[in-house]
Amino acid sequence: MKHIQTINKANLSATAKKGGCGKCQASCQSACKTSCTVGNQKCANEDNR
């Protein structure tokens, strides 16, 4: 494409089908109030990688 460059082929809707196993980290590392993001976590389910 000339005007748009796609950086990633993320497809969040696909993760809904296999998701919700609960293996990933829950806490915010108990160190903070405002850094409760999941943007930096990894899926811990090896089957989903």
Place this chain on the structure above:
Amino acid sequence: MIHKFKAKDVNILLDVNSGGVHVIDDITYDMLDYVEPPFDAECPKDVKAKLSDRYSAEEIEETYKEIVELYNEKLLFSDDVYGDFAETKVESPIKAMCLHIAHDCNLRCKYCFASTGDFGTGRKLMPFSVGKQAIDFLLEKSVGRENLELDFFGGEPLMNWDVVKQIVEYARSKEEEYGKKFRFTITTNGMLLDDEKIDYINKEMSNVVLSIDGRKEVNDRMRVKVDGTGCYDRIVKNYKKLVEKRGDKEYYVRGTYTNYNLDFSEDVMHLYKQGFDQVSVEPVMEDESVEYAITEKDLDKIYAEYDKLVDKIANIKKNGGFINFFHFMIDLDQGPCVIKRLRGCGSGNEYVAITPDGDIYPCHQFVGHEEYKMGNLEEGTFNTDIKKEFAGCHVYSKPSCRDCWAKFYCSGGCNANNYIYNGDIHKAYELSCKIMRKRLECAILTKVCEQLDR
């Protein structure tokens, strides 16, 4: 829903519901102000009219077709199909716990959320009997979850060190019987770190959070001993030793920035130069009337400071160095599933905090807020209505989150923050939201620049 922003000569476009990230040129950036589904076969006349003073007819048509192509591939203007999951995947087993090993502290940090360590309830240490009950409670409530997390917190957990070790030993002794794997973390102010504790922490703790605010004068203004003097010299020495011996295991040095150090990128760089390459700094959350509190009028400076951090970090990497800034970590390709993203930290549902008296709360920030006390281990009580309330607290139950482009990265922010400032766990605290959105833009920008090698 889309979000577009300009930074460092790059135009970035995020498609919220797919997670797709695109780099776009100026004409696409401008056109996106005027178009949305449903799309026509050709660019509508009114859109052409709005752009024809700046761009050629050919470019306009080309760009429109590319937007439509991405839409058809479900990478742009993709649908929000997640509302149902928010309702159906509501309750989960408890799988993480924060133990307040000590409601006491050997520092008197001025911004302490725990009223300098005792949460206003009197200084006390958690007896091993309560720690044991907490582990048993977690084992019982975690059916279906193999990985369990235990955070040693406080106050200052090192003040009750023997109990920390006893709890670790007890938890480990139950792993095989229950088919569990414990992952321990500890947060410390560093004052009591000696060789024995350092070696034990490096052996048993998967992650350790080392509290320090940055430059000495910044740190020592807020993080003071009982006699009012600063703690920097002692803790920096201890932290260096711990990190040197830690190898590849995770850790963070973690600081709090206030109105007194809005130039906090200097503190991040200071910590990096001390040899710490895993750094997090967070804004203090405090009532606006307090002198060091961060308020709306500080936002422009804060935004500029995160921009400076992006550049400073890029420079470090360009020169072959390495630094991991916590809030700029983002995974654009994998990351957690959307189910996880609906809810974030899991407080009150998957994660609870336990006080030295065995009281159960949704997380450490709720301790002392009696209306959210969930029960007590000794009494054997546990309020599942509160658990359900937290399970139902997600980006679709929070009105301002539903329409926010950052929702699947932020996951609704901090429920405690929402409660403390807005009186309702479903009401996002806008000041936090603004800082969060800026940080996310910086994180996405950093990732994009890395991939484009800029």
